Amino acid sequence: MKYRPEIDGLRTMAVLPVVFFHSGLSGFSGGFIGVDIFFVISGFLITTLLEEELREGRFSIVGFYERRARRILPAIFFYLILTTIFAALLFLPSFFIDYAKSMVSVALFISNFYFWKFSGYFEDSALLRPLLHTWSLSVEEQFYIFMPLAMWLLNRWTGGLRLAVFAAVAAASFALSVYATDVAPTANFFLLPTRCWELLLGALLAIWGRQSTLPNPANNLLAIAGLSAILFAVFTYSAATPFPGLSAALPCMGAVILIYTGGEQHSIVARLLSTRPFVFTGRISYSLYLSHWPIAVFLRYVTLREPGVLDAIFIIVSSYILASFSWWFVEGPFRGKAIISSRGGVFASAALGLFAAFTVAYGTIAANGFPNRFPAFEAQTEMLHLKKQQTAAAGDVQTWRNDKCFFENGDEFKNWKPENCQLTKTSGDAALLWGDSYAAHYVPGIVANAEQTSLQIYEYTYAGCPPILAYYSYARPSCQQFNRNVLNLIKTLNVKHVILSGRWVDLRLRGLDLLQDTISTLKAMGVDVTVIGQSPMFVTDVRVIGFEKATLGETSSSWPTIIEPNFNEQLKAAAKGADFIDPIINLCPGGTCNYIIDGQFLYFDSGHFSDFGSDIVVKQYFPFGHKSPMETEGIQNVAN
Numbered sequence: 001m002k003y004r005p006e007i008d009g010l011r012t013m014a015v016l017p018v019v020f021f022h023s024g025l026s027g028f029s030g031g032f033i034g035v036d037i038f039f040v041i042s043g044f045l046i047t048t049l050l051e052e053e054l055r056e057g058r059f060s061i062v063g064f065y066e067r068r069a070r071r072i073l074p075a076i077f078f079y080l081i082l083t084t085i086f087a088a089l090l091f092l093p094s095f096f097i098d099y100a101k102s103m104v105s106v107a108l109f110i111s112n113f114y115f116w117k118f119s120g121y122f123e124d125s126a127l128l129r130p131l132l133h134t135w136s137l138s139v140e141e142q143f144y145i146f147m148p149l150a151m152w153l154l155n156r157w158t159g160g161l162r163l164a165v166f167a168a169v170a171a172a173s174f175a176l177s178v179y180a181t182d183v184a185p186t187a188n189f190f191l192l193p194t195r196c197w198e199l200l201l202g203a204l205l206a207i208w209g210r211q212s213t214l215p216n217p218a219n220n221l222l223a224i225a226g227l228s229a230i231l232f233a234v235f236t237y238s239a240a241t242p243f244p245g246l247s248a249a250l251p252c253m254g255a256v257i258l259i260y261t262g263g264e265q266h267s268i269v270a271r272l273l274s275t276r277p278f279v280f281t282g283r284i285s286y287s288l289y290l291s292h293w294p295i296a297v298f299l300r301y302v303t304l305r306e307p308g309v310l311d312a313i314f315i316i317v318s319s320y321i322l323a324s325f326s327w328w329f330v331e332g333p334f335r336g337k338a339i340i341s342s343r344g345g346v347f348a349s350a351a352l353g354l355f356a357a358f359t360v361a362y363g364t365i366a367a368n369g370f371p372n373r374f375p376a377f378e379a380q381t382e383m384l385h386l387k388k389q390q391t392a393a394a395g396d397v398q399t400w401r402n403d404k405c406f407f408e409n410g411d412e413f414k415n416w417k418p419e420n421c422q423l424t425k426t427s428g429d430a431a432l433l434w435g436d437s438y439a440a441h442y443v444p445g446i447v448a449n450a451e452q453t454s455l456q457i458y459e460y461t462y463a464g465c466p467p468i469l470a471y472y473s474y475a476r477p478s479c480q481q482f483n484r485n486v487l488n489l490i491k492t493l494n495v496k497h498v499i500l501s502g503r504w505v506d507l508r509l510r511g512l513d514l515l516q517d518t519i520s521t522l523k524a525m526g527v528d529v530t531v532i533g534q535s536p537m538f539v540t541d542v543r544v545i546g547f548e549k550a551t552l553g554e555t556s557s558s559w560p561t562i563i564e565p566n567f568n569e570q571l572k573a574a575a576k577g578a579d580f581i582d583p584i585i586n587l588c589p590g591g592t593c594n595y596i597i598d599g600q601f602l603y604f605d606s607g608h609f610s611d612f613g614s615d616i617v618v619k620q621y622f623p624f625g626h627k628s629p630m631e632t633e634g635i636q637n638v639a640n
Helices: 005-023 031-056 061-090 093-107 111-118 124-128 132-153 159-183 185-190 196-208 216-236 245-260 268-273 276-283 285-303 309-335 343-366 375-393 443-448 479-493 513-524 542-551 567-573 583-587 611-621
Strands: 430-435 456-462 495-501 528-532 558-560 579-581 592-594 635-637
Touching (some): 031 132, 031 196, 093 111, 093 132, 093 343, 111 132, 132 196, 132 285, 159 185, 159 245, 196 245, 456 479, 495 513, 513 528
Parallel strands (some): 495 528
Antiparallel strands (some): 579 635
8 A cells, every 4th residue: 555644644633632632621622533533544544455455365364463463562562561550659459450450451452341331431430540542442453353354255246345235334333323322322432333334434435445536626625624524523522422423423524535635636635634743643643542541540640630731731742752752662663573573473472461461460450459559548448447337336327228229230120119218207298319329329318317307208229320211321221111110109109209319410421401301201290309419529539539638748628529610500400390409519619529527538439428428418408398407508499
């Protein structure tokens, strides 16, 4: 294949938005679409090479995978070594164990499955996972398990038939992606079946084998339109954009257009992308992609805050330096056979690298994250555990009533019984606390303050299942049925009041307007509705925040929440017809939230209230009805 410098320049258009987005630079809210551009480029280049080899009779599956190993593995192993060293130096045991598990998935090129199951790309838990960005590499390598074989099997067919087959697969994948945007957004983002259409767009262009023959003015206009499509997505998309699905089509088609209008015709955009700065960044783009995210993660872990402008500059500059080093001293020598010349040596080295990764990972897991690296943290954890045992012995600790009223798997909710889940024993109206774990964390406080209400409050909660009737999740396939069942409970128990609480930030991708539909349904049944807004969440476990601050000699016990300042206002606007409570207004004066009161943690992780914290916040703002001493505090009626 003839070298095309503008494609290296297009790689720059792919990697820089990702780097800027992850570095926290404002204005690049849609920078994540750079990965989609990479997919199109990769599909085009690999398919072009396969097409040439098949046409010239030198196609070899083994040779194909040798090239992939030389291209991908040296840099992967180099960055695994670096990230493992820094993870061992910085990460507390639980984080180090999670890192070790993700390292195994990276080595096997199944990290997209790991992060699909255990975190979402835009979720807060993902911000402290140094290997999260490798999901896209796994998608590509899974695609290349099938693509060479498919090209070989279809080699005897004419170009038109091959185009039809791949176009049909691409169309099916795109349709699935559009469908999954609402019903399975996390799977849609991470998995090959809903992503392969992006790679196949590049492959179809390669199989078609044509470049633009338009007159220069028309070719330039088309190229500018392609560039504009990419830039529009970079600057206007955000974490709230349903993605990939239809939204991904715009930047992907922009990339296809730029490849099509380049080549010998060399549009004005192609000439720009062929300049030295664009080409250089494109050449180091693989290493730049691998280096920037771990740097951002470790910086965030050390500072316990989102990157500012100076942080962003540090991330970008250090990523460039590290990527340049990797390009010259790791990628180049291995790809050019300067270090390993034989095919057997490549595969043997790959096997050795995999074995080393497994050994380190499983050793870390077996050693429970090597807790002796941080003896002060272990002492703090042991003290808190002892204090909790002492409190439990006094009978003050309440549970979420797991497996009876709070469910985590399957359809166990069908065994829900009112006698097991009645939190307050009164003769007043029935009220239902409905939601996910961010509803269940109020249960200990409700029970501890049961004398403050005349309501009969029942718990009905399911992990990862916000109280939205239309909510559907492939990760929680029983969620919709669980939520729909609430209508039966309202009728059976003659419920007069429903209290909705959840991890509302999960609705950002699907639309907060889903809440309004649920409220309208409940109001039509004659039920009064109260929505408890998003409670504070932190960048990581509050115990880590407390430990890191103590290490730095800081004595304050408050920290900023990561919830956007206006998020609950947006939620309130979507909750028309319901009373609305804003926990952040109550708990985070001035934008910072106490996470320790009287020497005890209000949270047991990065957002769920501890039993002690639940007691505190329920007294402060939970809607207990007319007997509550805080009957109206923090409640804002938004019925009008």
